[in-house]
Amino acid sequence: MRVEFLSSNEASAEGAIAAGLKVYIGYPITPSSDLFEYLAEKLPKYGGIVYQAEDEIASINALVGAALAGAKAMTATSGPGFSLMQEGIGLAIMLEAPLVIVSDMRTGPSTGIATQIGQGDIMQARWGSHGPYNLVAYAPASAQEAFDYTVKAFNTAVKLRIPVIVLMDAILAHTREKVIVREPGEIEVVDFKKTKKPPGEYKPYEPDPEDLIPPMAFFGEGYKILHESLAHDERGYYKTSPEVYRPLVERFIEKVERNKSYVVASKEYYTEDAEVLFIAIGSVARSTLALVRDLRRSGIKVGLFRPISIWPFDEDKFINIARRVKKIVVAEMNQGQLIWIIKKILWDNRIFNVEVYSLPLLLPDLPSPDEIYDEIKNRGWKLW
Amino acid sequence: MSSRAKDAFEVIILGNRCKECGLCINLCPMKVLETGSKTNKKGFYTTIPAHPEKCIGCSICEYICPDYAIFIRRLPEGKSIGKVVWDGGVDIYEG
Amino acid sequence: MVELKTKYMHPIDDLLRLDRVPYTWCPGCGIGMILHHTLRAIKELEAEGKIDRNKILFVTGIGCTGRAAGLVNLDTAHVLHGRAIPFAIGAKLANPSLIPIVFSGDGDIAGIGGNHLLHAARRNMDILVIMVNNFTYALTGGQLAPTTPYKVYSTTTPYGNPEPPIDTAKSLMALDVNYVARWSVTHLTKIKDSVKYALTKRGFRFIEVISICPEIFGRHIGIRNPYQLYITLRKIAKIKSKPSFDDIKYDWNSEITCGVFVDRDNPGYFDRLKEVGVIKSG
Numbered sequence: 001m002r003v004e005f006l007s008s009n010e011a012s013a014e015g016a017i018a019a020g021l022k023v024y025i026g027y028p029i030t031p032s033s034d035l036f037e038y039l040a041e042k043l044p045k046y047g048g049i050v051y052q053a054e055d056e057i058a059s060i061n062a063l064v065g066a067a068l069a070g071a072k073a074m075t076a077t078s079g080p081g082f083s084l085m086q087e088g089i090g091l092a093i094m095l096e097a098p099l100v101i102v103s104d105m106r107t108g109p110s111t112g113i114a115t116q117i118g119q120g121d122i123m124q125a126r127w128g129s130h131g132p133y134n135l136v137a138y139a140p141a142s143a144q145e146a147f148d149y150t151v152k153a154f155n156t157a158v159k160l161r162i163p164v165i166v167l168m169d170a171i172l173a174h175t176r177e178k179v180i181v182r183e184p185g186e187i188e189v190v191d192f193k194k195t196k197k198p199p200g201e202y203k204p205y206e207p208d209p210e211d212l213i214p215p216m217a218f219f220g221e222g223y224k225i226l227h228e229s230l231a232h233d234e235r236g237y238y239k240t241s242p243e244v245y246r247p248l249v250e251r252f253i254e255k256v257e258r259n260k261s262y263v264v265a266s267k268e269y270y271t272e273d274a275e276v277l278f279i280a281i282g283s284v285a286r287s288t289l290a291l292v293r294d295l296r297r298s299g300i301k302v303g304l305f306r307p308i309s310i311w312p313f314d315e316d317k318f319i320n321i322a323r324r325v326k327k328i329v330v331a332e333m334n335q336g337q338l339i340w341i342i343k344k345i346l347w348d349n350r351i352f353n354v355e356v357y358s359l360p361l362l363l364p365d366l367p368s369p370d371e372i373y374d375e376i377k378n379r380g381w382k383l384w
Numbered sequence: 385m386s387s388r389a390k391d392a393f394e395v396i397i398l399g400n401r402c403k404e405c406g407l408c409i410n411l412c413p414m415k416v417l418e419t420g421s422k423t424n425k426k427g428f429y430t431t432i433p434a435h436p437e438k439c440i441g442c443s444i445c446e447y448i449c450p451d452y453a454i455f456i457r458r459l460p461e462g463k464s465i466g467k468v469v470w471d472g473g474v475d476i477y478e479g
Numbered sequence: 480m481v482e483l484k485t486k487y488m489h490p491i492d493d494l495l496r497l498d499r500v501p502y503t504w505c506p507g508c509g510i511g512m513i514l515h516h517t518l519r520a521i522k523e524l525e526a527e528g529k530i531d532r533n534k535i536l537f538v539t540g541i542g543c544t545g546r547a548a549g550l551v552n553l554d555t556a557h558v559l560h561g562r563a564i565p566f567a568i569g570a571k572l573a574n575p576s577l578i579p580i581v582f583s584g585d586g587d588i589a590g591i592g593g594n595h596l597l598h599a600a601r602r603n604m605d606i607l608v609i610m611v612n613n614f615t616y617a618l619t620g621g622q623l624a625p626t627t628p629y630k631v632y633s634t635t636t637p638y639g640n641p642e643p644p645i646d647t648a649k650s651l652m653a654l655d656v657n658y659v660a661r662w663s664v665t666h667l668t669k670i671k672d673s674v675k676y677a678l679t680k681r682g683f684r685f686i687e688v689i690s691i692c693p694e695i696f697g698r699h700i701g702i703r704n705p706y707q708l709y710i711t712l713r714k715i716a717k718i719k720s721k722p723s724f725d726d727i728k729y730d731w732n733s734e735i736t737c738g739v740f741v742d743r744d745n746p747g748y749f750d751r752l753k754e755v756g757v758i759k760s761g
Contacts, residue, residue: 229559
């Protein structure tokens, strides 16, 4: 274990190394390029390989190939590149390839503002690809969390055989903070679950009933594996019948649902007696937390709930707090994405006696605590 | 000039694989093959080795078949023979 | 009866998933022929002790040719449209002992996958790409392909194709590649010899094979019978020995030049990684 002074990009790279990263395949895009560059320098020293693909589409497809050949694999990108990767994420889902994809969110839409923060990838992280599926997305809010949750992302990806998204932002990416960098012996590092069956008996998509995850066999081990992007049965043979299709996609959804307690994470601040609850992630959560502290000093009973896992959301923790508060304000730098998740959870749990406010901070740069306060005031809301 | 025993070949057709494309029939230089009168599982009229005695073992049929339905084996001795192999048995053609 | 199945096995049956034979391709389709001779090449190399079939990774994209992954009894992957090449490269980066063979169609490799083809060739990446060219997007019903001849009907150019097609093999001659060849289904043994030779080389190897598609392309040009289409192609596909760049033609109405266009032994991608010191030798 060592103490370093790192940006979230660098901390995430260190987390990946600690988790056993072997193959990094990337494409430059602001503000994630320096994560790529950091690993281009460092990873070969750990026996890994770093490759610059010709575009993000090549990048994500190559990562799926690398994962199925037995390597812990990762890339880092931002909004526009993340959009390009969506079809490849669907491939990772269908082929059950463990992957980690970091997206340093930036101002959108389209090319937007490359060097400034946005939070517009939240929905895309979960729903960007087509068809029924499930995956996990984490939103660290500090360099330490960037390290910790990149390790967690690898473990989750390998355990559940899914792509895991790590959503950071343009400010976190380049803000240096103290990070306790742990070594592999000090942290949990999950390894690929390999099959115990011999070739001939092994079926690439036959799940273990306990966890719904098929054990892996890699390319080159003599298993004659068929990896198939068409809807398939346990052998990988293309099948179109409901008896085969439905269990397949239900398993894709269920394998994350069933492992929720392993996956979910969140943090709460000043929530014991809060009457107004802010919800925010990433750098916006840090600015909001400062506002919450200011308001507390004036005697106003506000608190902050900060999801760290966005998909799936830490519902149990959240609804305990939601039942106690009177008002919820969801502050995010987009037109309203987290708000949909919040409203759904409240509705599903029949929590109707709370007023919910969506605060879309359509700004090109992070608002200060005072600026968030002004945004609320200018809308004429009577929150306290 | 010494005489040489003529080489003998087995012309083997896997009946259920044939798709009646006609390439082997038309490309065989010796006209060994013909369209049969029995349909296979998929409904195609499987090619038959009607004249195996004419086979010279060039294997063009084996190379051209897109469905791996026909192949030639050299026999160590004896007469050439044609076979259409089905799940339940083999039809023999002696030409 | 099981005994009949083992007594009468086609020479390449051990490389096929037999429970999927006969496969989905149309009667007379050239893909089965090209696959046959690719697999023959592997068998011959194996008999000579020059290849380990367990290290082969057979990657296909989307299209009629792409369906080959479901039939071949090796490590195979049927991936996204146009993305077989990057997938194969990623797998090789993770495990350099793998032997990737990308086997896909003209639309998949030269159309949507064009950028990946260009860069794999530029890098002299250590993979073999076999591109089956049937001049159309057959699986989806016969739309225009980058390789469709000028003025020919396609379902998306019903008045006739207004675009010049690409001569894919010829285009790659400009890049630092180790092997480029073109054959047709009218030279089946050449395909086998070419694949066999290519598999012993390093760097980027590309083999374009002109195929016959009686049901779609054949029907579009008025030749739906497989044998008739075959003999039409036989007149067009002409082998030239060591052709120069200008000798190579790609014209359905006169000649599609076949042969070996490039045969070099430049260092491949993994050799160059060692040269710059990113990976240690051995």
